[in-house]
Amino acid sequence: MEGVRPRVRVDSATEAGAVVEVKTLISHPMESGLRRDGDGNLIPRQIINRFTAEYNGEMVIDVTLEPAISTNPYFEFDATVPEPGTFTFTWYDDDGDVYTSTNDQSF
Amino acid sequence: MNLTRRQALITALSAAAVAGILPRSASAQSLEDAMAAFTGGAEASEGGIIITAPEIAENGNTVPVEVEAEGAARITIFAAGNPNPGVVTFAFGPLAAVSRASTRIRLAETQDVVVVAEMADGSYQMAAQEVKVTIGGCGG
Numbered sequence: 001m002e003g004v005r006p007r008v009r010v011d012s013a014t015e016a017g018a019v020v021e022v023k024t025l026i027s028h029p030m031e032s033g034l035r036r037d038g039d040g041n042l043i044p045r046q047i048i049n050r051f052t053a054e055y056n057g058e059m060v061i062d063v064t065l066e067p068a069i070s071t072n073p074y075f076e077f078d079a080t081v082p083e084p085g086t087f088t089f090t091w092y093d094d095d096g097d098v099y100t101s102t103n104d105q106s107f
Numbered sequence: 108m109n110l111t112r113r114q115a116l117i118t119a120l121s122a123a124a125v126a127g128i129l130p131r132s133a134s135a136q137s138l139e140d141a142m143a144a145f146t147g148g149a150e151a152s153e154g155g156i157i158i159t160a161p162e163i164a165e166n167g168n169t170v171p172v173e174v175e176a177e178g179a180a181r182i183t184i185f186a187a188g189n190p191n192p193g194v195v196t197f198a199f200g201p202l203a204a205v206s207r208a209s210t211r212i213r214l215a216e217t218q219d220v221v222v223v224a225e226m227a228d229g230s231y232q233m234a235a236q237e238v239k240v241t242i243g244g245c246g247g
Contacts, residue, residue, distance in 0.1 A: 060203050070212060071169070080204045
């Protein structure tokens, strides 16, 4: 899908083993497949169905989304930062598109 | 009061399950089925989960919900009053600092938000909280 923009805010870890708060938001209509257009036809479902957050290849959180997640899916969670490195955030769209964002941690 | 309502819900659910009177339709999965699919049919005991959600949500299109269950491997949220009960499942990896997550969900009407957590030892916990919805989400 065109125009989908991920936004991520992560605290900066100050030492190894620090816990940081992660906030992620991605612009996406999350079309539920239950709505009808003006002519009464069902609008096909198109949602982000999975979101993952990894740090240096290790999983932080793996989220399965259903159509009951609001437009512009938002997630907030806490991650442990064991050493300097990079967060990788990945969103998976029903249409096969994959959106990613990264965040570097150095201390 | 909360406890009583949760107990009432669980009792009602079990009774409904026994009597087979939970509403079903061809396409929609029932809450009971959705819960069984998550727990593999195991019983979920009550408690161990903190749900933070508004008592009254003016806009059902975006209701902030936070769930936390200490030591949980997975936490899932159900909305029994929606066309489909499944909302979201969080699977916590080795770098999740705590088993906590928050998001924004759609609620079609006033209903109980039911949360089930799979603990590290493979047991299941559950909790529920009612959210009153002024204008329903999932609009059609």
